[in-house]
Amino acid sequence: MTYHVGLIHYTNVAPLTDRLEFPEGVQFVSGVPTAMNAALLDGRVDLANISVFEFIRHADHLAALHDFSVAVLGAVYSVNLFHVKPWEELSDVKIALTSQSATSVELLRVLLQKSGIDAHLIRAEGTALELLSQGYDGVLRIGDSALREWYEVVGPISEDVSMLDLPHTGRGVIVTDLAQKWYELTGHPFVFAVWAHRKDNPPPRDLQLAMRNARRWGVGHLGEISQAHASKLGLPWRVVQHYLWNFRYHLEPPDRAGLKVFADLASPGHAELTFS
Numbered sequence: 569m570t571y572h573v574g575l576i577h578y579t580n581v582a583p584l585t586d587r588l589e590f591p592e593g594v595q596f597v598s599g600v601p602t603a604m605n606a607a608l609l610d611g612r613v614d615l616a617n618i619s620v621f622e623f624i625r626h627a628d629h630l631a632a633l634h635d636f637s638v639a640v641l642g643a644v645y646s647v648n649l650f651h652v653k654p655w656e657e658l659s660d661v662k663i664a665l666t667s668q669s670a671t672s673v674e675l676l677r678v679l680l681q682k683s684g685i686d687a688h689l690i691r692a693e694g695t696a697l698e699l700l701s702q703g704y705d706g707v708l709r710i711g712d713s714a715l716r717e718w719y720e721v722v723g724p725i726s727e728d729v730s731m732l733d734l735p736h737t738g739r740g741v742i743v744t745d746l747a748q749k750w751y752e753l754t755g756h757p758f759v760f761a762v763w764a765h766r767k768d769n770p771p772p773r774d775l776q777l778a779m780r781n782a783r784r785w786g787v788g789h790l791g792e793i794s795q796a797h798a799s800k801l802g803l804p805w806r807v808v809q810h811y812l813w814n815f816r817y818h819l820e821p822p823d824r825a826g827l828k829v830f831a832d833l834a835s836p837g838h839a840e841l842t843f844s
């Protein structure tokens with residue numbers, strides 16, 4: 569019987585998937601997070617990296633692999649709120665939300681609530697600069713387009729700028745990195761995605777081994793992967809390499825602690841989280 573895998577196709581998954589050789593009998597599809605969430609929930613795929621918020625919401629029947637994540641401690645660069653007015657002045661304004669995201673939308677809700685800000689969150693498609701010019705005061709973007717749009721706003725970044733001092737404003741636009749804001753608020757890493765499956769349908773062992781082998785190759789070849797993806801993204805490779813090495817792909821204890829804090833804030837009363 570074929571085992572179906574769903575993969576989010578953002579660049580931040582490349583170190584896990586660029587050299588992934590699926591064992592016989594495994595097929596995969598790829599797409600944006602909300603598409604992979606739906607594919608897992610309605611049974612079209614058996615294992616998928618999905619928005620962590622959907623894992624939390626469906627914790628009664630989903631389990632997550634205990635050693636895979638897309639997480640960061642501090643800035644992520646690709647989950648951004650673009651805005652012109654300062655963060656503190658976003659009360660009552662209109663914020664456009666991307667339909668690709670489940671987790672980042674909830675993260676934004678939690679962060680606004682913690683700041684005592686009550687904004688109007690509305691689903692709308694378009695780039696950050698387009699939507700800002702159409703009367704939205706904030707635009708949430710995620711994934712590769714968020715990374716590109718961040719660079720479009722703040723770049724070009726000269727070689728003498730330290731990767732620790734990357735800018736967050738430009739062209740009159742402020743780019744609030746939601747993972748950085750989460751870190752400032754909680755001191756925890758933020759887990760964006762986990763690899764989830766229905767509790768009664770765990771992945772075959774050879775698939776898990778292939779995934780670990782692919783990751784071992786990936787984290788050892790970030791320079792090569794960054795160069796390959798930088799040209800597709802149209803970004804300097806040193807920026808893409810910094811972006812990629814910044815991720816935490818192993819769902820380590822600090823990531824799980826951050827995940828639990830987010831789960832309790834975003835979905836109080838959620839079922840216990842299970843890891844396989």
Ligand SMILES: C=C(O[C@@H]1C=C(C(=O)O)C=C[C@H]1O)C(=O)O
Binds near residue numbers: 578761
């Ligand atoms: C880090 C990112 O996180 C992604 C954000 C997701 C969401 O908001 O639902 C889901 C999966 C993650 O891979 C990103 O978008 O770049």
